[in-house]
Amino acid sequence: MMSKLIAQKEGVEYLLMGNEAISRGALEAGVSVACGYPGTPSSEIIESLCRVAKEGNLYVEWSANEKVSMEVAAAASFAGMRSLCTMKQNGVHVASDFLLHLAASGIRGGMILVFCEDPGALSSVNEVESRYFAPMIEIPLLEPANFQEAKDMTRWAFELSEEIKNIVMVRSVTRLSHGSGNVIFGKLPNTKRQAEFRCDGPILDPDTGLVFSAPVVYKHQLQQEKIKRAEEIFERSPFNTYEGPEKPGVLLITSSICYLYCREAISLLGVEDRVGVLKFGATWPLPPSFLKRHLSLTDKILMVEEVRPFLEERVKILAAGMAPEMGIKTFYGKETGHFPSVGELNPDLVVSALGKIMGINSYVGMPADYEKKAQALASTKTPQRDLTFCPGCPHRASFWLIHNALQMDGRRGFVCGDIGCYSMAILSPAGGFGVMKTLHSMGSGTGIAGGFGKFGQFGMEQPVLTVCGDSTFYHAVIPALINAVHHRANMILIVLDNGGTAMTGFQSHPGLTVNAMGEEAPAVDIARICEAIGVKVEIRDPFDLEETRETINRLLEDEEGVRVLILRQICGLSPEKKAAKRYEVRIDEALCLGENCGCNRLCTRIFRCPGINWDRQKKKARIDEVICAGCGVCSSICPAGAIKREEAA
Amino acid sequence: MEDGGMGQRELQREVIDTHLCTGCGACVGLCPYQTSYHDRIILLHPCDIKVGRCYMFCPRTPTNLETMRKSLCEEKDLTPEIGAVKGFYLTRATDEQIRKDAQHGGSVTTLMTLALREGIIDTAIIAEGKENFLHRGVAVNDPAEVKKRGKSKFIVSPTVAEFNRAAKGEAKKIGVVATPCQVLALAKMRLKPVPVDEGNIDKLKLVIGLFCGWALSWRGFMELLRKKTGLDAVVGMDIPPRRHTLEVYTKDGTIEFSMEEVNSCIREACHYCFDTTAEFADISVGSARLPGRWEETRIWNQVIVRTQRGDDLVQLARAGGLLEFREAPGEALDELKKSAMEKKRTALKSIAARSGSSPDLLYLDRFDPVVRMLQG
Amino acid sequence: MEKQQLSKDPYNIVITGVGGQGNVMASRLLGNMLVRKGCQVTIGETFGASQRGGSVMSHLRVSAGSVWSPQIPKGRADIIAALEPVEALRVLMRYGNPEVMVLTNTRPLYPVAVIGGELDYPSPEEIGTTIRELSAHAWFIAATDEAIKLGNPILGNIVMIGAIAGTGELPISREDFREAFLNSMPATKLDVNLRAFDLGVEKVKQAGGLKPVPAPPK
Numbered sequence A: 001m002m003s004k005l006i007a008q009k010e011g012v013e014y015l016l017m018g019n020e021a022i023s024r025g026a027l028e029a030g031v032s033v034a035c036g037y038p039g040t041p042s043s044e045i046i047e048s049l050c051r052v053a054k055e056g057n058l059y060v061e062w063s064a065n066e067k068v069s070m071e072v073a074a075a076a077s078f079a080g081m082r083s084l085c086t087m088k089q090n091g092v093h094v095a096s097d098f099l100l101h102l103a104a105s106g107i108r109g110g111m112i113l114v115f116c117e118d119p120g121a122l123s124s125v126n127e128v129e130s131r132y133f134a135p136m137i138e139i140p141l142l143e144p145a146n147f148q149e150a151k152d153m154t155r156w157a158f159e160l161s162e163e164i165k166n167i168v169m170v171r172s173v174t175r176l177s178h179g180s181g182n183v184i185f186g187k188l189p190n191t192k193r194q195a196e197f198r199c200d201g202p203i204l205d206p207d208t209g210l211v212f213s214a215p216v217v218y219k220h221q222l223q224q225e226k227i228k229r230a231e232e233i234f235e236r237s238p239f240n241t242y243e244g245p246e247k248p249g250v251l252l253i254t255s256s257i258c259y260l261y262c263r264e265a266i267s268l269l270g271v272e273d274r275v276g277v278l279k280f281g282a283t284w285p286l287p288p289s290f291l292k293r294h295l296s297l298t299d300k301i302l303m304v305e306e307v308r309p310f311l312e313e314r315v316k317i318l319a320a321g322m323a324p325e326m327g328i329k330t331f332y333g334k335e336t337g338h339f340p341s342v343g344e345l346n347p348d349l350v351v352s353a354l355g356k357i358m359g360i361n362s363y364v365g366m367p368a369d370y371e372k373k374a375q376a377l378a379s380t381k382t383p384q385r386d387l388t389f390c391p392g393c394p395h396r397a398s399f400w401l402i403h404n405a406l407q408m409d410g411r412r413g414f415v416c417g418d419i420g421c422y423s424m425a426i427l428s429p430a431g432g433f434g435v436m437k438t439l440h441s442m443g444s445g446t447g448i449a450g451g452f453g454k455f456g457q458f459g460m461e462q463p464v465l466t467v468c469g470d471s472t473f474y475h476a477v478i479p480a481l482i483n484a485v486h487h488r489a490n491m492i493l494i495v496l497d498n499g500g501t502a503m504t505g506f507q508s509h510p511g512l513t514v515n516a517m518g519e520e521a522p523a524v525d526i527a528r529i530c531e532a533i534g535v536k537v538e539i540r541d542p543f544d545l546e547e548t549r550e551t552i553n554r555l556l557e558d559e560e561g562v563r564v565l566i567l568r569q570i571c572g573l574s575p576e577k578k579a580a581k582r583y584e585v586r587i588d589e590a591l592c593l594g595e596n597c598g599c600n601r602l603c604t605r606i607f608r609c610p611g612i613n614w615d616r617q618k619k620k621a622r623i624d625e626v627i628c629a630g631c632g633v634c635s636s637i638c639p640a641g642a643i644k645r646e647e648a649a
Numbered sequence B: 001m002e003d004g005g006m007g008q009r010e011l012q013r014e015v016i017d018t019h020l021c022t023g024c025g026a027c028v029g030l031c032p033y034q035t036s037y038h039d040r041i042i043l044l045h046p047c048d049i050k051v052g053r054c055y056m057f058c059p060r061t062p063t064n065l066e067t068m069r070k071s072l073c074e075e076k077d078l079t080p081e082i083g084a085v086k087g088f089y090l091t092r093a094t095d096e097q098i099r100k101d102a103q104h105g106g107s108v109t110t111l112m113t114l115a116l117r118e119g120i121i122d123t124a125i126i127a128e129g130k131e132n133f134l135h136r137g138v139a140v141n142d143p144a145e146v147k148k149r150g151k152s153k154f155i156v157s158p159t160v161a162e163f164n165r166a167a168k169g170e171a172k173k174i175g176v177v178a179t180p181c182q183v184l185a186l187a188k189m190r191l192k193p194v195p196v197d198e199g200n201i202d203k204l205k206l207v208i209g210l211f212c213g214w215a216l217s218w219r220g221f222m223e224l225l226r227k228k229t230g231l232d233a234v235v236g237m238d239i240p241p242r243r244h245t246l247e248v249y250t251k252d253g254t255i256e257f258s259m260e261e262v263n264s265c266i267r268e269a270c271h272y273c274f275d276t277t278a279e280f281a282d283i284s285v286g287s288a289r290l291p292g293r294w295e296e297t298r299i300w301n302q303v304i305v306r307t308q309r310g311d312d313l314v315q316l317a318r319a320g321g322l323l324e325f326r327e328a329p330g331e332a333l334d335e336l337k338k339s340a341m342e343k344k345r346t347a348l349k350s351i352a353a354r355s356g357s358s359p360d361l362l363y364l365d366r367f368d369p370v371v372r373m374l375q376g
Numbered sequence C: 001m002e003k004q005q006l007s008k009d010p011y012n013i014v015i016t017g018v019g020g021q022g023n024v025m026a027s028r029l030l031g032n033m034l035v036r037k038g039c040q041v042t043i044g045e046t047f048g049a050s051q052r053g054g055s056v057m058s059h060l061r062v063s064a065g066s067v068w069s070p071q072i073p074k075g076r077a078d079i080i081a082a083l084e085p086v087e088a089l090r091v092l093m094r095y096g097n098p099e100v101m102v103l104t105n106t107r108p109l110y111p112v113a114v115i116g117g118e119l120d121y122p123s124p125e126e127i128g129t130t131i132r133e134l135s136a137h138a139w140f141i142a143a144t145d146e147a148i149k150l151g152n153p154i155l156g157n158i159v160m161i162g163a164i165a166g167t168g169e170l171p172i173s174r175e176d177f178r179e180a181f182l183n184s185m186p187a188t189k190l191d192v193n194l195r196a197f198d199l200g201v202e203k204v205k206q207a208g209g210l211k212p213v214p215a216p217p218k
């Protein structure tokens, strides 16, 4: 089955996910190299490009981290090709050191950075805004507002990048990246560029000289000229649009997916003839003349954007300068409290802000009596659904063991968390049993633990543990581990090796034998890296409960330096595991002690694999065969031997 | 005891957090919520059962000793100081090898081996010494295995946990060697305070109690030992009567620790212990208190026989020539009673200090006749 | 492709369930079927962390000609298809209205807090009456149980797509399903999926569908 992403026909219309639309845009632009680090909601861009790498003659990789991915993509640009790198919002912060130098050195082949943000942190532990990098580092920023634009603007971003010889940022958000819509395809180019790095020319020559950010002031000057050029282009950009009446009572200024919320709100309120929408696709540098023309249409302006008032601030600054000619405008937005500057927006929020400004309160989303009835009837019947480790998940077993070992050790040890599925352990009901106490960025668990591990001299007696996933290990743990080893920090790193980047959907990483494009690749072994750093490593299976628990307790008692334990067991959702249950699991009701002294529902009250239910009538545990993944771990924790497992046929 | 709870929460509040826990292991192995690690009892996960066996069996939760004396012993045998006395002897093993591998006279090992051989029990639960003094209870069926595990372990072994485990299994008739706190736990179980698994406790056919002045805390003792000698060098220890020292036998000779040094490593729970002679055992055994040099007298045991089945076993050993008997000096029993009373008195003082009020005796009942006698 | 007339424009569909039930696949298949029919479709979706046992929801906006927001405004759902019963209630509380139609898979998936005992899960009767109270039409379909009979519980999502088609509310047919399926899935799996789809159509019709289902083209 050929992916529709490389359908040759121009003008065909497909339902594409925002991320796929971005990929198609890159393909239409003739991209040769695409790199990224997986992170929700960005991962499907690289994933879908992987699938067409062969037919499309692309080089696609999942890099070890975001910074590396940007460097690889930059090399492609230096060699004259077009390249793309992708990451989630905070990935830009990881890559930013390189990004700022790259922005100063400039590029050759068109290069774009697509970063997908997560307003409301639907799948993140932050909702940081990376749009601010554009003015900070002085590079252009584009924000597609629907699925068609996701494709078209991506394609155009490459042209812009080549035009100004600098990297261009393209911002998506969860609702766009993971949403889907109709997209009409454009043409695919049929030639690919030849890779060649020209570096023998005059050193300052942008096409043949050195690629370098010095002489700094000279290059900085050049960079600002590029931004000036972008500004001129943005004045005429078809992606900056106005729709609405000639003299709107209120002007909405917006960007990204909020554009669709604005349109919906106008339609819901029925104010199409009184409200206009100024949508910025090319958001930074803001084109001043274009802006001024539209600001002049009205006196009341409502700024609609996620998450922070990025456009709001910049529009106001420009408006202040224009005030002598244009007059003073009234701005509504986050600073006036019409919108929150946290979380994501939706059509209802725009309706209410716009309604407030226009004095309309006739809009009824949900009839009041219905709402009352729904609340009265349903609110007590909708038990909250906390996230939890999947059935069969090795992390549940790992944290079970870490918890038990720490309890037994009895010195109030704790775990510094890291980013991955196992971050869920910080929410105790999800299966972390309350052991994880800190959680920050990729690799920071090891860094923090390395700090704690040095505080013996100040009286710290608690054992310090940290966990990281296999992918996280390559991403950012290694430097922190080296630091801890060199400084003889007293800590234990537990690598929860589940054989893939599970959180984001099994992308490849350097520990695997297959790369993103499905080619064979040398696996970089975590244990051997640790040994080379000079750490003692042990490897256990978290499903061997007793042996692994004993190992953790023993490591806790070795109070010398850094110890590494690799807990190796494949993720329950991994393609190879999902297919087959290892065990058929059932409960022998005659043996199940249920709520009695001797068990008191250990499996459902404490262990809480979603595969086991508690039958409140019978007062017995019950396996839900649809959900149970067949790992069989619960049979080892049942004190009554009531959970029976048999090798599945 | 809030809203009448007698479960894990109360166990934690009244026993674990207050350092009354003896590490006996009575609360371990019944359920997945408690376990023992080193010499400590660990609460792994919270359990919210209102009346739990952990609490009901624990020797440090409130206990009506008077009911226990009356239901487990013959009233005519009862003494306030050392419980029921049916007979009092000085004995030692006739088998020299047993004596050599034993703490004192090897009487315990002899009696346990005999009980197994005669089918009085099919499983013996005894303490096994492990490296680094991390002892544990083991269940054995072969008399030869008992002989391999002589000698006292002065850091607690969670022996009752092993009883709990064995009772759930194949074993039908179980004998246990236990310290006084462990004997008390087993006695509480025999009164069946909760209607779960009561069939299991009926498997308990023999309890041999060890006299006990106090036991050591693992962490404290390890630190003390490390200061004076390597851990590997230790081959045994003892607490000679009257001398107020702890002797540690090493490959290079005996090291003596003064009571001052040892005091800091005594398990805190032992300060609150009311029992020297394992009053609710079938037979209780300790070191002999004889005139003469300790080095010579230590190969004898004092034995209190308390129950009919205890007496039957001791007589069987006498008849079989397995135990050698010796006339006990007249003052031996009195001396024992005196020292037992002394321990009780100190315990009451420590308990009152712990609870902060002298009428609050924590697990002990201030209306208990022996307690009242001591308090005058 | 001629432009489709819809009973409402935009026509708003919510597909809801629990992470891992195949919500995303269901919404994309349905979306593809509708795009085939010349509709403008916008799907709003969030996946990632919520796949780990959390509530998931896809919003489908179907229109003859315009792009709508990927989030349905409050109170504006036209059809709610729930792969899990309590999720139907949860969605009704925010997107329901007196005219809404609800299709509910009857098999519960208990939240961890229910498994743990801190929270209660409503009885099937309670769920049934509440959904009926809060909707104009309600169908209860043992989709997972039927799917298990077909050999794989995951097919519950396809049974539910069939059920949506069975209401006759949307211009989609068995043939659209076939085509859309083959566009993204291996042909070897078509048969069993078609059977699941048919079962869903059947179940709704048995329970008295709204309108006749468009017949597949000859």
Ligand SMILES: Cc1cc2nc3c(=O)[nH]c(=O)nc-3n(C[C@H](O)[C@H](O)[C@H](O)COP(=O)(O)OP(=O)(O)OC[C@H]3O[C@@H](n4cnc5c(N)ncnc54)[C@H](O)[C@@H]3O)c2cc1C
Pocket: B101, B102, B103, B104, B105, B106, B107, B108, B109, B110, B126, B127, B128, B149, B150, B151, B152, B153, B154, B155, B156, B157, B159, B177, B178, B179, B210, B211, B212, B213, B214, B215, B216, B239, B285, B286, B287, B288, B301
């Ligand atoms: C902590 C402790 C303190 C003691 N304090 C005194 C005292 O103050 N005065 C006194 O007269 N006697 C005391 N004893 C008893 C004494 O040390 C001997 O155990 C007793 O005299 C029996 O000697 P034996 O030669 O017959 O024992 P052995 O034949 O050597 O048999 C001893 C048996 O006891 C078991 N055992 C050893 N340690 C433990 C333990 N910690 N818990 C349960 N079972 C165990 C062994 O497995 C073995 O089966 C104490 C014993 C212990 C364990």
Ligand code: SF4
Pocket: A391, A392, A393, A585, A609, A610, A611, A612, A623, A627, A628, A629, A630, A631, A632, A633, A634, A635
């Ligand atoms: S075997 Fe047990 S622990 Fe594993 S998935 Fe099934 S119910 Fe969960």
Ligand code: SF4
Pocket: B011, B015, B016, B020, B021, B022, B023, B024, B025, B026, B027, B028, B041, B054, B057, B058, B059, B060, B185
């Ligand atoms: S004294 Fe024994 S039963 Fe009581 S808490 Fe300690 S180990 Fe458990």
